[in-house]
Amino acid sequence: MSSDVKYNERRNRVLNAIPKRLFKDHYSPIEVLKKGAAYSMIIALRNNGKSTAMTILILYAWQFFDYPSCWLRRRKESLTQKELGMLFNKAFDIVPNKKGYDGYALRTGRFCGYWIKDKKKVYDDPFCYTHSLSAQETQKGTKDIKNLLFIVFDEFLSRSAYLPNEFILFTNLVSTIVRHRDNVKIIMLGNTVNKTCPYFSEMGL
Numbered sequence: 001m002s003s004d005v006k007y008n009e010r011r012n013r014v015l016n017a018i019p020k021r022l023f024k025d026h027y028s029p030i031e032v033l034k035k036g037a038a039y040s041m042i043i044a045l046r047n048n049g050k051s052t053a054m055t056i057l058i059l060y061a062w063q064f065f066d067y068p069s070c071w072l073r074r075r076k077e078s079l080t081q082k083e084l085g086m087l088f089n090k091a092f093d094i095v096p097n098k099k100g101y102d103g104y105a106l107r108t109g110r111f112c113g114y115w116i117k118d119k120k121k122v123y124d125d126p127f128c129y130t131h132s133l134s135a136q137e138t139q140k141g142t143k144d145i146k147n148l149l150f151i152v153f154d155e156f157l158s159r160s161a162y163l164p165n166e167f168i169l170f171t172n173l174v175s176t177i178v179r180h181r182d183n184v185k186i187i188m189l190g191n192t193v194n195k196t197c198p199y200f201s202e203m204g205l
Contacts, residue, residue, distance in 0.1 A: 007183030008036060010149065014061045022060065022094055026053045029187070033057075039186045039203075043157065046191045054152050054187060055091040062113075062127035063098045067149040069128050070177055071111075074155065074163065076132040081106055084130065099124065106130070131177065133169040144179055150187055151177060157190030157197055167202040 015030050023030075026049030032040050042050050061067040071087070073079055085106045092104055101113035101124070110126035129145060151174060163169055178184045188199070199205070 007185075010065070010067060010147065011036070011185065014057070014065055014067065014149065017064065018057065018060050022056050023049075023053055025049065026056065029053050029057060033185070033187070037185070039188065041156075041188045041190065043190045043192060050189050051087075051154055052090050054150070054154075054189065055088050056094055058128055058150065058152070059088055059091040059095045061149050063095055067147045068126060068145055069148065069150040069152065070145070071128050071130050072151060072153040072173065073130070073132050074134065074158065074161070074166075076135040079109060079130045079132055087111070088128070129177075131173055133163055133166060133173055145177070148177070148184055150185055153186065153188045155190065156188045156199060157193050159193050162198055167198045170199075 011033070015034055018030070020028065020030075027042075027044065029040075029042060029050070032042060044050055058069045058071075061069065071084075073084070078084065087106075088104055088111060092101075099113060100115065102116045102121075104111060104113045104127075105121075105123075107123065109130045111128040111130070112123045112126050114121040114123045116122070153170070174186060
């Protein structure tokens with residue numbers, strides 16, 4: 001069985017199992033992701049819940065199947081505790097807490113659930129890794145992530161603040177994360193802010 005077939009089985013296992021009710025009042029990415037494209041762009045008005053929906057899916061995939069994912073942003077500064085630390089707050093309230101976590105935290109660029117034992121936090125393995133395009137050259141040591149499910153690039157559309165050679169930075173970072181696997185899907189989330197975008201031109205869209 002090819003690695004891609006195995007990946008599709010893992011992806012479909014999650015998409016078929018997750019209850020639709022978890023996406024109540026939020027955008028649901030299920031139908032888009034079931035198409036199985038290597039790259040999926042989800043573009044919509046701001047505040048329609050697309051980022052929250054992906055955090056719900058990522059947390060569910062970890063809680064029930066132990067599949068971690070990655071979250072990408074353009075700039076390293078947007079990956080701080082202050083900027084991103086509460087990313088999974090809504091998802092943590094919505095997704096059934098099968099692992100019995102007492103909470104979660106962003107630690108050295110990785111989201112981890114934790115239990116409190118003897119008044120101390122005991123951290124589980126990361127369920128979501130964060131990376132930035134602006135610091136991708138310093139992330140060459142990224143280790144292979146077992147059973148990696150999704151790579152989500154949040155806010156890939158910008159009004160004007162694209163990085164120099166951004167598309168190359170993006171493809172290099174994806175290559176670093178994916179390594180020799182050919183079976184990881186990338187979901188690009190964007191708000192309707194600008195039709196001029198290097199990703200559209202580079203991808204022939």
